[in-house]
Amino acid sequence: MNETSPKPSDARWRPLAILLPVAVACAILIRLCPEGGWTIAGHTIRIEMPAAWAHWTSTKTEPDIVLRWKPEDVENLLERYEKQLSAIEALDTVPGSDVSTASSAESEDTLALDSVTTPDSPRTEAITALDKSSQPVTTPRVDSLVPSSGKDWIPGSLRIRIPEGEKAAFHRLFAKLENGEPVQVLHYGDSQIEGDRISGTLRKRWQERWGGYGPGIQPPVPLVQSFALTQMLSGNWTRHTRFGRRDTTDLDENYGILASYATADTSDGPPCIELGRERRSSPSFGRWNHLELWHDTVHSPCIIRVEDVPTDTLVPGSPPGILNLAGSGMEPGGAPASVCFDGVPPKLFALYPVGAGIQWHSVAMRGSSGTLFRKLSRGPFRSQIRALAPDLIVLQYGGNTVPYTRDSTSAARYGGWFKRQVELFQVLLPDAAILVIGPSDMAEKTGTNWTSFPMLGAVKTALLDASLDAGVAHWDLLGAMGGLGSMPAWVASEPPLAGPDHIHFTPRGARKVGEWLDRAFWAEFRRWKTGGATKVITALKPKPSSVIPLQIKVDDEE
Template identity: 35%
Template sequence: MRHSPWLTLALVAGGLLILGAVAAIPEALRPAGLKLPTVDLSMWASEDAALQVVPESDSVATASEAAELPKAARQGAGLLEFPQGDSLGFQKFARALDGAATRVVRVLHYGDSQIEGDRLSADIRGMLQNRYGGMGPGLQGMDPFVPMASVDHRASGNWRRYACFGRPSDREPTNLYGVRGIAHRYEGISASMEFRNRNYGYERVRQGQKLTLYLGPYEGPAEIKVYYEDSLAHIRYYAQGDPGLMEFKAPRPMGRVRVEFKGESPLCYGAAWDGLNGVAVDNVSMRGADGLGFKRIDASHFSSSLKQANPGLVIMQFGGNAVPYFKSAGEVERYGRAFARQIAVIQKALPEADVLVIGPSDMAHKVGTEWESYPYVDEVRDALRTAAHLQGAAFFDVYGFMGGAGSMTDWVARNPPLAGSDHIHFTPNGAQKVGKALAAALEQELARHAN
């Protein structure tokens, strides 16, 4: 059954509101057995060794200086903040985009549930593809946890999902998750996945011309069939141990592609539906993640996966899932140091890519009969900003953009509302407001580097 994009958005928003409603119930009054996902605080306190600082040639990146960074070293459209003394900005990303006429330049957008359904990523992709070319929805999981609003992503068969975050029972035993930090394996002997276009959203996302499958080694003989617009285009056979990266090029842009698998399943890291050149933006939503799961991925595997994807820009949007659990400023500081290590892992693998950290939004909970911002939202924002600037990365302050403390309540009260009644997640209108502001800031920063 084919669902409309509006139904998809409604389901996403409804699910987030239910989670928020449950969170508002005092724990003592919740039904027995009803638990919310929790964050692993132990990881924040571990590995507090000296950070590996990755400075750019004319940026300031020592630990002592990072502690004194101003809260607003802004460039771009007034919303992108770079480390003090950094005049390079997104020079590396701009340099990568100079080659977009002949190859695909990727943007990896990691984030928590605020980006589910392609929120924020869609506006970034729309701006970049309109300016630099490109098409398609980018890299997606085999079986969507939350579908994109602008692409009808279907899967059949019994797919099992593994993730480097969340419940320990969802871990992959070998810690191999691919570049998305999320992998799938189908049970049985067959499965399929499919992208279909929708008449919704940015036009360029609706078609693709190159399909790339990121798979682990085959554990036995397998067959893969690829269909464009219901017509069989490719059949490939693989033996045990064959390398799993496959590319299929269509003769022209297509609005529908289907992949059928037969045989024992390899680990499936994702499928990218892109153009032959231009920009691809990959929305990697990690519901419940605090942004510290990247170091759970096998280090050599994650490094090679990042190099294989070869993005020009990596966006890391986290913090919101950690905010409700902090009890002290010391915990926030440890979280910031742990997050800086995640940035360092990515920078070590991708020295020619830029990194942008996006901080949390304002978040509110009920105190008596009133909604108040969580106690440590601004401290988490500051910790992530410091982590970003320490590592020579840029920062985008969603909390400040909204208006700071108490702004979530104002966004809920807008007409139409910009945030849901859970006082945590944006509505589609609110997400678009933030996404367009971020896209405008990126566009102005890139214009600064135009030849």
């Protein structure tokens, strides 16, 4: 009988058997290694656990932190901003000046903390381990932000970060402002600027400072009434948008410069649009020279009547264009201007009350993340935006992405998509200055508390990275508000600065944000005006209204 040979041992486990003792030995060495390492023959040897493994070995638990702002903390922040801004603007100092504002205003180092809330901040109450949704404090990319000092020309939390490569574009903008030339600003944003909030404040202040009038370009059918002007419709109108809830009957991406258009039929009589002054707005918004009608290809004959007078005829086959409507101007105190269509009008992309001087156009896109521009039909979008020829493009987005962002990878992916939109504007308008505005603080209800959305900081950072990588300017709205956790106090302020949804600003809050951004622009303009000089400026003040062209008297209340 043959002896059976023994089965060969399974060699697949040999590497593991060898590596396991080595791993155990390494783990022991890492655990025993003192914080400063071992010093052997004058050399220091340190063994550290990879950062990704730290939470498996750490014996310390970092409690979640929820920052609790009080309304008086926000009011104190506003007062501190106002105190330093007023002191700086009164002295007209620039960086490096021998005249310090320390005697008349708080140190900038103090104000700089307003963009980074900390657990031990004297103006916050840190409540730890309240619930699983509580969040730790995050810090900004300090290497990307310009530090502030007591002699700076703007509080650090309010400063516009302009990369070196983007300064030439802003200098061109400032030169046009200084010379009294017409300036076009195209301000895209989400629902934070809906109804002309924030943007209306900027338009008013720029027109007062540098001259101009007009409410800016308008959608023929607005979602909500704007504070810039009154807009009344009669007839059967339909609004189509590329953002928010898109009409499923739209078969192409031809939405134009506003990413929306309007259609109408004659089933309820001639469709008409009436534009007039909104009495709550600046008087300068209620004046324009004439109306422009931005339309698509004409498919059926249509007579246009202005103030019931036949003015023009759209002929079938006419290409997309911009129609100047004679007799459609508006003077302060005048009756609303009406435009009616005898026949079915073509797609109407925009109705532009053409003013003069500073033209600040507000384009609100409710529900948009700001990543739709590359999806629009390139030809019509390119021709229309170049016809407007903006000197400054403002992109204010991020808020609609925050609630649906699950992790930092998703936030970074969004930042990459947004960067591609910025690059599109750089190609279409290579001479325009571009400013990206990040999201505000936003809170959700967690238990009995309102807490900032978990990925808000990641989305803010993603937009900051996208701006810096694309080489365009950035303004941190979240930091200006006070950082994560500040929104509930904005809501609780008297009167409220933000609404009960803990996402949108009230008119008062939006006006405050607009004023901050305007003063940030004014600070950069002052710095450009001095050429970076370090001397004290004694003559640089806003121009008096008597020398500003195209200025509308503020006391016009007819």
